[in-house]
Amino acid sequence: MNWLFAHDNRFLKGEDGQVYSEVAFSYSNWQRYVAHVDQLTVIARMEPLDDLDTKFLNLSGGEHVTFEGMQNPYGIRAFTPFPRGYKTVLAAVEKADGVIARLPSEIGYMAVKAARKTNTPYCIEVVGDAYHAMATYGDWKGKLYAPFAEWKMRRSVRKSQSTLYITDKHLQERYPTIGQSVSCSNVELPKLAMDTIERRHERNKKPTEKLIIGMNGSLSSPYKGFETAFQALARIKSYLPPFEFRILGRGSKEDWRELIDQLELAEHVVFSGTLPHQAVYEWLDDIDIFLMPSKTEGQGRALIEALSRGCSCLGSNVGGIPELITKEQLHEPNDATELAKKLAKLATSQEQRQQYARLAFERAVTFQRERLQEIRHRFFQDFKSIIHNKRNEEL
Structure with missing residues (x-):
């Protein structure tokens, strides 16, 4: 049995044929699908690896997984019934027994359309909000396309x-x-260490040389809310104890230098670059307050990881973030004043940080790998049954 996975992610192919991804989609990601089929075909954007350093990339290729690259699907034809690349997607769907469309994505929409046309069973993974992803993309074309x-x-x-x-x-x-x-x-979080809250409690009650505030997200993303965080810190920097604002994520830090200098935050901001996944958890163990002031989010992977380490978190009330933290920890997107008030209060209250740490750990428990793998396994087993039933009806 062959399933087709359709998404807009950009994969990178080396001269040796190996396929990599800049974010997510390591080979282990595909096991949730490969466990049910003989072959998984991934149809997505494909570009040459060129001179990128593979140690900062995820190896995506492996046994039972093949890739079919296609051109960038975005452009004026996305507004028409005949989007760019549809014939490529249709041909791939015709060869598949089942289709998994991850949305929002242009390739995913085309795969759903093709599956309906060919009467191929399909399922959908909803991982974000199409409207907000486009409306906050940064230019007029995204805002025009959002509806x-x-x-x-x-x-x-x-x-x-x-x-x-x-x-x-x-x-x-x-x-x-x-x-x-x-x-x-x-x-999916690994099994949580039960001493996390105890260690966090010890950290919160001991005076430290600096309060460490953190954010994790791509520096090139227009919707992560870095400018909101910078503006909030600038408003209250004279009221805070000595602090450091650490930013983890790929992208050019030079894009933010001018704003940081204008707000006189240069001595407080530290760009941590990128880290292997396990090292991210170690980085989070040094963070006292974690920020996610996003303009839009599907759910908030970085926030969930921060919760699992008992970080006190503040975030905007968009996407799935309100499902992760309390109303008191939320602010309106782009509202630097509101974020500043909540941040100032949290920075000076060890008791409140400890309360948020306990709530964080309790919420993170629901994201442990074994629980989610069981739910996902049943979902794809049911999808596989739909395919088998359809085959039997056709006999």
Whole structure:
């Protein structure tokens, strides 16, 4: 049995044929699908590796996984019934026994359309909000396309027979389906260390040389809210204890230098670059307050990882973030003043940080790998049964 996985992710192919990804989609990611089939074909954007250093990339290729690259699907034709690359997607769907469309993505929308045309069973993974992803992309073209992207996603999800949402309620309300659905986060945490809260309590009650505030996200992303964080810190820097603002993530730090200098934050900001996944948890153990002031989010992988290490967290009330932290920890997106007030209060209250640490750990427990793998396994077993039943009906 062969399944087709359709998404807009950009993969990089080396001269030796190895395929890599800049974010997510390591080979281990595909095991959740390969466990049910003989072959998984991934159709996505494909570009040459060129001179990028592979030690900062995820190796995506491996046994039972093949890749079919296609051109960038974005452009004026995305507004038409004949988007760029549709014939390529249609040909790939015709060779598959089942289709997994991860949305929002242009290739995913095309795969759903092709699956309906060919009567191929398909399921959908809803991992973000099409409208907000486009509306906050940064230029007028994204804002213009946002309502159309929302319409395409609503149309794709509504009639889906099998849908997996990464949120508990938010994306279900934004993009409802008439078929069967499950809630299963795309973030899988390893088994949580039971001494996490004890260690965090010891850290919170001891005076430290500096308060460490952290953020984790791509520096080139227009919707992570870095400018909101910088502006909030600038408003209250004279009221805070000595502090350091550490930023983890790939991208050019030079893009932010001018704003940092204007706000006189240069002595406080530290760019931590990128780290292997396990090292991210070690980085989080040194963070006292974690910020996620995003303009949009599907669920918030970085926030979930911070919760698992008992970090006191503040975030915007977008996407799935309100499902992760309390109302008192939320602020409106782009509202640097509100974030500044909450941050100032939290920075000077060890008791409140300890309370948030306890709540963080309790919420993170629900994202442990074994629990989510069981939910996801049942979902894809049910999808496999749908394919078998269809085959039997055709005999």
